[in-house]
Amino acid sequence: MPHVLIGTGAWPAAVIAAWRDGLPTDWSVVVLDGRGDADELVDQRTRVLPAPRTGLDAEVLSRCGIAEETILLCLADDGLLVCPQASFPIATDLCLVRTALPCPPSGAYAPPSFRRPEHYLAGALLSGERLAHLCANTPIALDRWLGHVIAWRHLTAGGRLGRLPQDWLVLPAPLQWSGRDCHKSRPLALPLLRDSVQSSTMAVSSRLTQALSVLERHTAPSAHVWDGEMAEADKATVDAALSDLTAELCQRLPPVEPPPPQPMLDHTAPLAVIKLDEIGDAVMATPALQTLRRAWQGEIRYLGSDKVRNLIETCPDVDRTLFIEGGGSLQNPAQGAAHLARWLPVVRRFLHGVAAAVILRPAADHYFALHFAVLAQVPRIMAVTSSYVQDIERFNTGYQASWSDRLILNTSCHEAQAMGLLVEQLGGAPITPRYTLTLTPDDQAVAMALLWEAGGQAIQGVGFGIGAQNGRRCWPADRFAAVAQTLCTNPRARIFLLGAAQHRPIGEAIVAGVDAGLRRQVLNMCGRTTLRQSVALLSYLQGFVGNDSGPLHLAAAAGIPVVEISCHPHGASPMHDNDPQRFGPLGVRTVIVQPAQPSDPRCAQGCVVDSPHCIAAVTVNEVLTACRNLFGSMIP
Numbered sequence: 001m002p003h004v005l006i007g008t009g010a011w012p013a014a015v016i017a018a019w020r021d022g023l024p025t026d027w028s029v030v031v032l033d034g035r036g037d038a039d040e041l042v043d044q045r046t047r048v049l050p051a052p053r054t055g056l057d058a059e060v061l062s063r064c065g066i067a068e069e070t071i072l073l074c075l076a077d078d079g080l081l082v083c084p085q086a087s088f089p090i091a092t093d094l095c096l097v098r099t100a101l102p103c104p105p106s107g108a109y110a111p112p113s114f115r116r117p118e119h120y121l122a123g124a125l126l127s128g129e130r131l132a133h134l135c136a137n138t139p140i141a142l143d144r145w146l147g148h149v150i151a152w153r154h155l156t157a158g159g160r161l162g163r164l165p166q167d168w169l170v171l172p173a174p175l176q177w178s179g180r181d182c183h184k185s186r187p188l189a190l191p192l193l194r195d196s197v198q199s200s201t202m203a204v205s206s207r208l209t210q211a212l213s214v215l216e217r218h219t220a221p222s223a224h225v226w227d228g229e230m231a232e233a234d235k236a237t238v239d240a241a242l243s244d245l246t247a248e249l250c251q252r253l254p255p256v257e258p259p260p261p262q263p264m265l266d267h268t269a270p271l272a273v274i275k276l277d278e279i280g281d282a283v284m285a286t287p288a289l290q291t292l293r294r295a296w297q298g299e300i301r302y303l304g305s306d307k308v309r310n311l312i313e314t315c316p317d318v319d320r321t322l323f324i325e326g327g328g329s330l331q332n333p334a335q336g337a338a339h340l341a342r343w344l345p346v347v348r349r350f351l352h353g354v355a356a357a358v359i360l361r362p363a364a365d366h367y368f369a370l371h372f373a374v375l376a377q378v379p380r381i382m383a384v385t386s387s388y389v390q391d392i393e394r395f396n397t398g399y400q401a402s403w404s405d406r407l408i409l410n411t412s413c414h415e416a417q418a419m420g421l422l423v424e425q426l427g428g429a430p431i432t433p434r435y436t437l438t439l440t441p442d443d444q445a446v447a448m449a450l451l452w453e454a455g456g457q458a459i460q461g462v463g464f465g466i467g468a469q470n471g472r473r474c475w476p477a478d479r480f481a482a483v484a485q486t487l488c489t490n491p492r493a494r495i496f497l498l499g500a501a502q503h504r505p506i507g508e509a510i511v512a513g514v515d516a517g518l519r520r521q522v523l524n525m526c527g528r529t530t531l532r533q534s535v536a537l538l539s540y541l542q543g544f545v546g547n548d549s550g551p552l553h554l555a556a557a558a559g560i561p562v563v564e565i566s567c568h569p570h571g572a573s574p575m576h577d578n579d580p581q582r583f584g585p586l587g588v589r590t591v592i593v594q595p596a597q598p599s600d601p602r603c604a605q606g607c608v609v610d611s612p613h614c615i616a617a618v619t620v621n622e623v624l625t626a627c628r629n630l631f632g633s634m635i636p
Helices: 013-021 058-064 128-135 146-156 186-199 205-219 228-251 279-284 286-295 306-312 333-351 369-375 390-400 415-424 441-454 477-487 501-512 516-521 531-538 550-558 620-634
Strands: 003-007 028-033 046-050 071-074 079-082 094-096 124-127 161-163 169-172 271-275 300-305 320-324 356-359 381-386 405-409 460-465 493-498 522-524 543-547 562-565 590-593
Touching: 003 013, 013 333, 013 369, 046 058, 058 128, 071 128, 094 146, 124 128, 128 146, 146 161, 146 186, 146 228, 169 369, 186 205, 186 228, 205 228, 271 286, 271 369, 279 286, 279 306, 279 415, 279 550, 286 300, 286 415, 300 306, 300 333, 306 320, 306 531, 320 333, 333 369, 356 369, 369 381, 381 415, 405 415, 441 493, 441 522, 441 531, 460 477, 460 550, 460 620, 477 493, 477 501, 477 516, 477 620, 493 501, 493 516, 493 531, 501 522, 516 522, 531 550, 543 550, 543 620, 550 562, 562 620, 590 620
Parallel strands: 003 028, 003 071, 028 046, 094 161, 271 300, 271 356, 300 320, 356 381, 381 405, 460 493, 460 543, 493 522, 543 562, 562 590
Antiparallel strands: 071 124, 079 169, 094 124
């Protein structure tokens, strides 16, 4: 009987249970409980043991009752394995669960945890006999160093490395983007560095020797804590050595085999679209949904964020919808794991019976779309990534192992077009490059009432999108007030400040920044309208001025000219998440106003500060010039 050993790591019992349910029923499961919540997992095939404090060794394996000839899944915090229904034959080689890129990413935009090489190699798959042999003498901590340690011991003992078969699924843990660095796990790399110094053929072994010396000094009885400038240098030394080791392990892997061709899907079967991100992202997905509807005869289900309920619930291109609250974040492991555990039961019911799930996100999947699809046991998972965007490619490496159908874009394009290319894999035609949202008569009635409140149809209105999800994208309120002041010298002009309720104080500051005699022409609508009502109102206006945010895309969906105030400097990377060529308005006349250059060298590839920074270099005159070019007839 095959056995599975699970280290709970970041995952609560509910997530472990869903993962276990996907295993063949004749597999035995042993859970090493490191969280204290795994007792509820006990059943006829599942036993729970306390996680060892000193690590995983032959004694622990013996207590688990794992037979020598069986397979053992070694699971670090970085990933859970989801196996196929067919049992996997015993491997003679050590199979790495997943391998990300070998070197820490460069560039200031990379999140801190992307510079931590321990995330670049996860657990491993090998026979219980082989692992017992490798563990017999020295404990191996159930930590993210596990894959490195057993891989090096395997190589030292004359073994070979192999890749995980294509039909095994990997579920990355929410520690992926945590950015937390308590340094407690670095000493666990000591046996790894000792093994590698003895067996490595690398020319950079002096770095390994230096890192080994650092760790031995820190693990001595008189060791000082990892604190201060010297400790920072020591950490950098160890991380550089670990990155070198990861690079060598990757070089010893056999070439990646292309995924096997997948059979054609039955276009009359149920299909799920998973889109759990933000408002603007949902708007950008509407062209792909429209073309998918034309190509797919079966039921289309839409799993989305509750933020976009108001936009998608009227969409004629989907048949069933489920909207879940936000709160899942890979930057907060505990929060993300709790989010998965909370919503997993209802999501599994919603996705039950679908032939495939299409993840419409050509960016890093940190909204748990893959996790929900895997844990719901969706048989086919279709997704898109971008080889030309380094941060996305690095992040999605672990995820690509779980995609049955993948589209890798090699040239830059707009996000809406990227989603359209994925839908074309399902037989869809090229997208129509414009956004489409379906409004109701009530939406139109609310918009007309607001227009009459502002002065009737004789007014000339401009929408201002004054907020944004990230502070770096927010143009200062006093600049918006200065633009409003100039526009309102036209007595027929009306400025509608649009945003969520939390943006209302920004709107109040803008109104207060306009001369008292003109303030009646500036209406703070933040929190007063639904998303669809905002689109209806915008459709009656002459244009829109705003940050890279949801209202920007709502204005494009309304079909009016758009002035986008971007924080992305001229000449910065076209691969950045702030790049207006990737995320800007589609299908309407647009002028992009952006900084002429980065505010400091850190932002050479794109602004990295979480408050108004590069965007502050955009002047009022530049925005007014853009307004005159697009809807100048209303400006005196």
